[in-house]
Amino acid sequence: MSHRSGKKKFIRSVAEDCVLHMKPEDKAYIKENPYSIEYHFGYALYIRNHYIYDEGSKLDFAYEPDQLSSDIMTYIFSLLLPGEYIYGDRFIEWLFDDRKFIAMRKAYREKYGHSPMEIILKYRKIDSVDSDNSDESIENSLSLIDNLIRELAEKVWDTCSILTMVP
Numbered sequence: 001m002s003h004r005s006g007k008k009k010f011i012r013s014v015a016e017d018c019v020l021h022m023k024p025e026d027k028a029y030i031k032e033n034p035y036s037i038e039y040h041f042g043y044a045l046y047i048r049n050h051y052i053y054d055e056g057s058k059l060d061f062a063y064e065p066d067q068l069s070s071d072i073m074t075y076i077f078s079l080l081l082p083g084e085y086i087y088g089d090r091f092i093e094w095l096f097d098d099r100k101f102i103a104m105r106k107a108y109r110e111k112y113g114h115s116p117m118e119i120i121l122k123y124r125k126i127d128s129v130d131s132d133n134s135d136e137s138i139e140n141s142l143s144l145i146d147n148l149i150r151e152l153a154e155k156v157w158d159t160c161s162i163l164t165m166v167p
Contacts, residue, residue, distance in 0.1 A: 007061040011068070014051045015075035018043075027080055034077040034085055035102045036070055036093075044069040084115050091127045095120065095145050104152040111156055119155075123148040 019027070036044075047069040077096065078087035086092045095101050108116045123144045 006059070007063065007068075010055075010059065010061075011071050011075050014047065014072050015079055017051075018047065018072070018076055019079050030076065031080050032106065033102065034081060034096050035099060036073050036077070036097060039073050040066070040070070044073050047072050084117055084120075089124070091124050091141055091144075092120075094141060095148065098145055098149065100149050101145065101152075104149055104156060107156040108152050116152055116155075119148060119151055
């Protein structure tokens, strides 16, 4: 087994074990708040202490504990939000790492009763055309994320009608 597949298998098995043993209210909270940095000193620390440090000497791949726990956390998001959070997708991971998006996602779900996947997929498709790791590509991705958040805000707050009410 390659080091890469060993790492992927470890991430998947830890994430699946975490979800299996998670309380329903914790699953619900994570589904509403899939913002990875929020879990760094909480649940991700639990992952580091109970899985990574315990298994570290047995792992056959190089790793940095904080990054590995973050990868596991994002895999947990993908398990709890199938079809919405796509593990390993750069655009999706950056999008969900934006606190403004998390807030707009919540507001959109409250107003419409579902996630804004149609809008997310529209911008993700545009991003996938030019998704290398060049500075220009990264800037383009971040600009698309800003535009996506603006579109969500427009749909949630109906800013056009608000602006027309101003004399």
